[in-house]
Amino acid sequence: MEHLHGEHGWPFDLPETGAGIIRVSVSGTERWFAFTYPAVPTVVAGSGENGSEWRRFNIECGTARNWYFYVPKGTKSFEIRARCLHKKDVMWLEVNSPDRTIALIYDNSGGRKIDVPEGLDGKVWHIRTDVGSASVMDNEGGSPVRYLHLYLEIETRGVPPYLAPTWEQWFDPDDARSPWERL
Numbered sequence: 492m493e494h495l496h497g498e499h500g501w502p503f504d505l506p507e508t509g510a511g512i513i514r515v516s517v518s519g520t521e522r523w524f525a526f527t528y529p530a531v532p533t534v535v536a537g538s539g540e541n542g543s544e545w546r547r548f549n550i551e552c553g554t555a556r557n558w559y560f561y562v563p564k565g566t567k568s569f570e571i572r573a574r575c576l577h578k579k580d581v582m583w584l585e586v587n588s589p590d591r592t593i594a595l596i597y598d599n600s601g602g603r604k605i606d607v608p609e610g611l612d613g614k615v616w617h618i619r620t621d622v623g624s625a626s627v628m629d630n631e632g633g634s635p636v637r638y639l640h641l642y643l644e645i646e647t648r649g650v651p652p653y654l655a656p657t658w659e660q661w662f663d664p665d666d667a668r669s670p671w672e673r674l
Contacts, residue, residue: 532662537652545572546652552582553640555621558654559661560647562588564613569649571618572602576642581623584645589614597623615661618645618654 535558537546550558562569573584573596586594586603588611594603622641645654655661659670 532655532667533660534653534655534662534664536664537647537654539652544648545646546648548645548647548654550620550643550645550654551640552620552622552643553638555619556656557587557617557619558645558656559615559617559658560654561651561661561663562607562612562614562616563651566607566612566649568604568606569647570602570604571596571645571647572600573643573645574600576644579627579629580641581625582641582643583619583621583623584643585619587617587619589616597625615658617658620645 535548537548539546548558550556571584571586571594573582575582578599581599582596584596584601585592586605588608590611591608593605593608596603620641620643622639626639626641628639651663653661653663661670662668
């Protein structure tokens with residue numbers, strides 16, 4: 492298979508049946524994500540340094556977007572930190588439980604320890620990212636034109652290291668179940 496811009500991709504063939512869990516590693520690219528309709532169960536696995544409990548996700552944000560994650564039963568707290576990769580960018584990052592906004596980061600970088608309210612553990616939560624209005628989208632010394640988007644590095648600790656683009660798509664690769672079986 493060849494990439495849109497002529498670069499070669501896919502070093503392997505995908506199984507014809509589509510059965511089971513398929514793991515795909517993507518690096519060194521931008522604006523890549525698998526969008527399908529109807530949505531197939533998809534998670535982005537966070538990367539981490541050996542021995543570190545933090546898991547990193549590199550996300551591009553051009554408009555408001557939710558990223559879903561699971562807070563396991565019994566979780567009392569977890570942590571999220573994020574940073575914009577351009578120094579003049581400002582993110583609007585909300586941490587939302589199923590019924591309320593728990594925390595907000597409106598800055599170039601920041602972090603929050605999230606205390607899980609009683610009864611909201613064992614549920615799918617989401618991070619909502621957007622471009623902060625204080626962002627300055629200028630180009631730095633000969634760099635290509637920038638559009639209204641941010642490159643974010645988001646890290647989590649204390650929750651499973653997976654994000655999904657929709658509530659229905661979130662699943663744990665070690666315990667894959669349908670959305671109606673997770674509740």
